[in-house]
Amino acid sequence: MTASALPASIVALHLLGALSALHAIRHARTPQGAIGWMLGLLLLPYVTLLPYLYLGSSRFFGYHAGHGTPTSQALPASAEASVVDPACARFAAISALQRRPFRSGHRLRLLIDGESTFAAMLAAMASAEHCLLVQFFVIHDDALGRRLQQVLLERAAAGVQVCVLFDGVGSHALPRRYVQALREGGVAIHRFATHRLRNRFQLNFRNHRKIVVVDGARGFVGGLNAGDEYLGRKPPLSPWRDTMLELRGPAVADLQRVFADDWQWITGQLPPLLDAPQDEGHASALVVAAGPADPLETGSLFFTAAIHAARRRLWLSTPYFVPDTAVRSALQLAVLRGVDVRVLIPSRPDHHTVFLASTLHAYHAVRAGIGMFRYQPGFLHQKALLIDDDAAAIGSLNLDSRSFRLNFEVGALVVDRAFAGEVEAMLSRDFARALAIGEEEYLRAPFLRRVAMHVARLFDPLL
Template sequence: MNASALTACIALLHLLGLFAAMHAVMHTRTPQGAIGWTLGLLLLPYVTLLPYLYLGSSRFLGYRAGRHAPLARALPATVDAVPPVDPGCARYAAICALQGRPFRGGHRLRLLIDGEAAFDAMLAAMAAAEHCLLVQFFIIHDDALGRRLQQVLLQRAAAGVQVCVLFDGIGSHALPRRYVETLRAGGVAIHRFATHRWRNRFQLNFRNHRKIVVVDGARAFVGGLNVGDEYLGLKPPLAPWRDTQLELRGPAVADLQQLFAEDWQWITGAPPPLLPTPPGDGDASALVVASGPADPQETGSLFFAAAINAARDRVWLSTPYFVPDHAVRAALQLAVLRGVDVRVLIPSRPDHRTVFLASTLHAYHAVRTGIRVFRYQPGFLHQKALLIDRDTAAIGSLNLDSRSFRLNFEVAAMAVDPAFAANVAAMLTEDFGRARAIDEREYREAPYLRRVAMHVARLFDPLL
């Protein structure tokens, strides 16, 4: 390439960088992100243009625009019986308004601790499906557990059950084509969740991190577990794997069915089979909390902030990634000032080095404000649990980081029920008993270069 052609290419790249920088200024969600992208695109466009193409968008376009009308016609009618709602739900009115749905009463809940118990329950429920089975995971591996799931799905499809499966295209990037083709050949409708429309096509950020199983419209599962042997604690060095899943029976199952249907329709253009949810006969009140990059607001962050601000007695959090934004960090600090018992449980082993370094710095700042932070010792902690006071608990897929707050499609079930909250409290008490309290020395006594690495990692908070 001669000098004039090279000069023209450089000029073109800088021109494209200028236009991309203008886009970043207009559309990046945070000032810090806008500054970072703009400087990079203006000064080093030949380095930053390609990453911006894949990582720069802050909205998942088109998802909300066309999803409701066809589904409204396809959804089954709701049941007439309306079980009473716990009076304690009233303090979460902001979360209900955020979700556009109320708490509903009449739920039966079962806490499933760790992978073996959770998958035994989920696979048994799937194997008992008679009419319709909806399955969604962020990650599905073609390993021993993945093949167990495959066999159950094939058996149900062979029995005439309508089986619909969604998996994330990036999360399940290692899933072989033959795994998917085997399921399709056996009558299973299976699709990868992908951006796939031209305005989103190059984006890697917008992942569907939800884990949902709905059986015959009557029972559902949500939580943190994906399908892979590591989630059973079978893959060192992260073993044993600590995680939690929740089984629900009651009206909220219809909301989880709807949520799956919206994702399914985005991919396929048609709704999945949907069944009426039977009337609830339990004591718990529950609300399905859904969030994603197609929302007009940062739903995940607002959910955590609202729940924490409602606390008067305790806030116990379990999360694999502790990278809170300003709103959640402020809510936790204000809770401490109100005299609330605020505890955060995080891993002692990293699965992603950059996030672990950023989490360590955030933990240091949290401890300095009176938040008690603990590192779970036996193995990797992947559990996403929130306990508020003596009556409220939430289990789902949301991590405490910007990716769950803003970039991923997520789901959790929030329950107001003293008995269920007591079960979650007992579970977390045992977890904290296996954890080590963090103090300021963890950061201060770390080697200087490691502390520098923590601060560098924190610069990437918007992407973590």
């Protein structure tokens, strides 16, 4: 580069920085974020322009454009006419947020940890006769991934319509040969990608959903992906602690629709959609979906509304504890009204920056009277919520900004005393294997580690 060209490049960079700063002022989610990006882009465009290109957007564009509500398939009359548990009324705000009602008539099965969960899911997939919808954030070409691949190929060979989605970043290590083998075997498989122009360079928008739907009648949601580490086979994080929910009943149709929205975004077409039969169970359930294409910050609002609904107990398990202001305030208010608030988080990090920020948030939570606990046996990845004695949620949503507003997520909120009792028993065992966090965890940490916690917290909006 010549000497005369160098000043012109510097001027161009500062001009691009100024234009990007204007964009940040208009579109940043918070005033603090707008100020941070503006100062960085104006003063250090050489450093901040590229990160802003990949991380600067909080809105996913085009997801709903052009396909309206084609998945608004009518439910069977029996499902529409069924009467839900009266206790669902206190979650009316969440139902309104989701634009769908609670459904009744469900049978549920709580699936704990990888071996039992994948035994149940793979057996259910192998029983598919008409349609199989499968979606994971991560699929690995390892022992478990190849077991999944074999079941998918067998079902496709038997004439079952098999549709598979995986996230392009979460499954970045998935080799092309794995995908090609499935396609050659008749499986329709696609990578979820941010392929519209305004999303093109964004790393923020990941599809973190885990969904399996078998013949429109059985659905699975929760935290496990298709990889050996989720079976606890990858030290030092093993044993891996996680949870899924098997759902049978009319809300499976809503779970299909969540998958169908993602499928249509990628392919431009709808997957097969089957009516979910009314089951013989009694539980009421609401499928909860969240994502950056929503007009509201659905993930954060879901947690805030669920916490506000608690009157006696709120137990929460999450691998990443990075609450935003609304969720943090809701937890503090729950303590003030006498709710037993307990939060279970890992003792081992899988992402060090998030772990540092979580440690600082845990310190502030303990000072506010929130019971914070670290699970000891292995890495805790489960996303579970217990509200009082009659409600529980299982899904893919973490307690962090990615799940609140940057990732596509899904779960199920269940109102049923029997199921809530199962979740209570599960979490009681987990808390029995955990150590309470005191203020000394932060106060006795080395000075530089405490500084690192505060620096990590600056990145809360991206964690």
